[in-house]
Amino acid sequence: MKTAGCDWRQIAAAGALLLSLLGLSGCERLINGPAKAHDVEPRPEQILEFKVLYSENCQACHGADGRNGPSIALNNPLYFGIASDDLIRHWVTDGGPGGLNPAFGTESGGLLTDDQINVIVKGMHERWAKPAMLVGMTLPPYAASQPGNVAHGAQVYAQACASCHGVANADGLVLKPGKSGSITDPTYLALISNQGLRTITIVGRPDLGQPDYRNDIPGHPLSDGEITDVVAWLSSHRQADPGNPHPAGSGTELQKRTGQ
Ligand code: HEC
Ligand code: HEC
Incomplete structure (x- = not known):
């Protein structure tokens, strides 16, 4: 029978195992010192990559690659023929009427900085506008100038x-x-x-x-x-109270019972 004891190779192996366990358990800071800036995840406001910003903030409604989402396709050269980058920036920063398009600018309660919004607007333009396709076309103006008949x-x-x-x-x-x-x-x-x-x-x-x-x-x-x-x-077919068979004023059951 061999006596219990360690030779130098066993001690070295145990030491290496201990170091790797410390590494695995997130204790590498004990070994390597405090984490440096490049080791940690970028803070959300430091992300300036179009693909990441678009997929995290816009894709759910406007679709992957600007198509096939529930809301308007932004990947459409004609859209860039009627909407300037300033107008698009305004939609993204301040949101759309009735909050249909969310407001992303920090001043409106959103989480995107001006720099990030610029990356999104510029990135969409570079990828999806095709000015050559619009040469010689006179598109109708973006906004209506009259109430309409x-x-x-x-x-x-x-x-x-x-x-x-x-x-x-x-x-x-x-x-x-x-x-x-x-x-x-x-x-x-x-x-x-x-x-x-x-x-x-x-x-x-x-x-x-x-x-x-x-x-x-x-x-x-x-x-x-x-x-x-x-x-x-x-x-003209829009209703104040869509989906309610008893539009406001006609007196719903609840209104009759509560008198409100
Ligand atoms: C929660 C869903 C939702 C998200 C997220 C969203 N949008 Fe929208 N967006 C909409 C809807 C709905 C409209 C149409 C609003 C309307 O009817 O006026 C719209 C409209 C727009 C318009 C204006 C279209 C026009 O008529 O000129 C732009 C530009 C736009 N979105 C860009 C973006 C960008 C860029 C992002 C990401 C930063 C984004 N949206 C995120 C739902 C969304
Ligand atoms: C050749 C067939 C065709 C004609 C003509 C047509 N549309 Fe559409 N429209 C579609 C299709 C397909 C869609 C995609 C969604 C669907 O199938 O309902 C659509 C969607 C729309 C949407 C968006 C609906 C949504 O889901 O947000 C609007 C708004 C719209 N059409 C307006 C009009 C108006 C206004 C006219 C007439 C000036 C018109 N369309 C003429 C085929 C047509």
């Missing part, structure tokens, strides 16, 4: 939209559904602003098959006035 908008809808979004009566009630969803339903209209309707009508949703303003009626690009009017008609 609702009655004429109903006619534009019938000619330009009903074939896909369904034939609707004057109240916007779809009488004959089309292959695409209703855009006059108050629950849909609660999720989009008038500008959102206008933007999508002009630039389309190439990812989903919504035509841009040039292709709703073959051979007849929609004019600024037609777009303004159809948006006015669509938005």
Whole structure:
């Protein structure tokens, strides 16, 4: 039988094992001294990489690579033809109407710095704008300059939209559904602003098959006035209280019982 005892090789091996265990257990600071700046994860406000900023802040709504999300496709050259970088920066910093697009700027309660917002805006422009494609095109203006004629908008809808979004009566009630969803339903209209309707009508949703303003009626690009009017008609079906069968004022059960 061998006597219990260690030769120098066993001691060295045990020492190496101890050091590696300390390393594994996060004790390497005991060995290597305090962590240096480059060893630690960057703080959130230090991230200045477009891919990371876009995927963490925008992708859930605007889709991976700016397409196929629930909200407007930003990866659309026509969009950059109507929206300047300053305007896009404003949407991102201060948010959209009714909070539909979140406000990311720190002054509006968001978490992105001006530098990070600039990286996002510049990154989208570099990747998704294609100025050469727009040469010679005169796109309708981004914003409506007039309130719009609702009655004429109903006619534009019938000619330009009903074939896909369904034939609707004057109240916007779809009488004959089309292959695409209703855009006059108050629950849909609660999720989009008038500008959102206008933007999508002009630039389309190439990812989903919504035509841009040039292709709703073959051979007849929609004019600024037609777009303004159809948006006015669509938005005339918006309700203050979508989804509530007893709109405010008509007296719901709860209102009758509580007297409020
Ligand atoms: C919670 C969902 C959500 C997130 C997250 C989000 N958006 Fe949006 N965004 C929307 C919606 C909804 C709209 C349309 C609002 C409307 O109808 O006016 C919109 C609109 C926009 C518009 C304006 C489109 C127009 O009509 O001109 C821009 C630009 C935009 N978003 C950029 C971004 C960027 C960049 C990010 C990330 C920093 C982001 N959004 C994150 C939901 C989101
Ligand atoms: C050739 C068929 C077609 C025509 C014509 C058409 N659309 Fe669409 N539209 C689509 C498709 C496809 C989508 C994708 C979503 C869907 O299928 O409902 C869409 C989506 C939309 C959306 C976004 C809906 C959403 O989910 O946010 C709006 C707004 C819209 N269309 C407005 C219009 C307006 C206004 C007109 C008429 C000026 C029009 N469309 C004409 C096919 C069409």
